[in-house]
Amino acid sequence: MSNSESKMKINGRFDIFTEGLQILWYESMELEIIPLHVIESGSPGPIETIGKYTSKTDSHYYFYEAILEHPENSVIRIDYNERPKEWEGMEWQIEFGSTEIRLDKNGEPSSVFWKGNDSNTVELERNKDWIYVRSQEPFGRVKISRSVLNRPDQSALRKILISEVGQCLLTGCDLHACLDAAHIVPVKSGGRDSTSNTILLRSDMHRLFDAGLLCLKFSHEGLEIMAAECVRHYVLEQMKNYNPCSYAARHAEALNERYEKYPRAAELHRLVFNR
Structure with a gap:
């Protein structure tokens, strides 16, 4: 997908200049960015993703500390079990669960699912709920x-x-x-x-x-x-x-x-x- 196509078709809260998997949560008020190297390496273990919550008057930035698992060759799962440290003093509560990312033959996300602790699974819609940004230019x-x-x-x-x-x-x-x-x-x-x-x-x-x-x-x-x-x-x-x-x-x-x-x-x- 070219940048010009992205500007016409995707939610304006995405940032097409930041590489990685971007997911919009909570009626597009929170943008989570899973860095490119996390997707490309798929190495199991602790990771951090970046969160940005935008209200009518302000934006808040924070980090999710999560665990990445690689249960299958073409599947990455990110488990969320801790509140971001930057939420200290706020009444926000984390929704525990996991994001499952299924990869295509090129190792890029083809579908994204949210699995809550209540066992419900929701598939997120590409270009509406999530996009994947990866520069095609050298360096x-x-x-x-x-x-x-x-x-x-x-x-x-x-x-x-x-x-x-x-x-x-x-x-x-x-x-x-x-x-x-x-x-x-x-x-x-x-x-x-x-x-x-x-x-x-x-x-x-x-x-x-x-x-x-x-x-x-x-x-x-x-x-x-x-x-x-x-x-x-x-x-x-x-x-x-x-x-x-x-x-x-x-x-x-x-x-x-x-x-x-x-x-x-x-x-x-x-x-x-x-x-």
């Missing part, structure tokens, strides 16, 4: 993530980070249009689409971080920030008035995993050391 994930700069409300994960943190980890920039949700452990390598695996970076810092020209890691004494010689002076200039330790510590494990396992510049210079 589609990168192209889509860059469109955040043009569409600030596109990414639920990014919006949660802006709400929680509000500024770039390294530069302190709080201009929301310039901020990206940067994955620490890459999603293609099994990293989660969750706040525990993302930091908020200004777009230029994000590009350097992804390219391995800018690295962060923790030792027993604190945070180390390192950059390749070709960008060292630039990064120092951008960071001169900001202390990044204020919220970086909660990502210590993921940042160290990235530093040890994933490509980076051959020679890095330590820039900042905060006790």
Whole structure:
């Protein structure tokens, strides 16, 4: 289905620029996004999906912690057993049950069912209750993530980070249009689409971080920030008035995993050391 066809035929609450399986619940007031890597890998175990509830006056973003099972080659089942942590203080109640996704020969969803704990099974209607978005372009994930700069409300994960943190980890920039949700452990390598695996970076810092020209890691004494010689002076200039330790510590494990396992510049210079 092309984007032009989608705009004409599908419910306007879907986001055709966000990859993954999107399901509308509760009379189209809640949009759930099951990330693309969850569908494509089908690996059993804990996962997180993104929820967005839209009322007449506001939108709320949150994460469902769920369990993915793969009972058959062409079937994925997602079991919901916990309230999202972001619902604390709200009267909302989760409806326990499971979403069953049946896949076609290409590994893409062909039908979606909801199975409640009351044993009732409901088939959801494609283009009305659910859509599947997957870029056909090479390096589609990168192209889509860059469109955040043009569409600030596109990414639920990014919006949660802006709400929680509000500024770039390294530069302190709080201009929301310039901020990206940067994955620490890459999603293609099994990293989660969750706040525990993302930091908020200004777009230029994000590009350097992804390219391995800018690295962060923790030792027993604190945070180390390192950059390749070709960008060292630039990064120092951008960071001169900001202390990044204020919220970086909660990502210590993921940042160290990235530093040890994933490509980076051959020679890095330590820039900042905060006790």
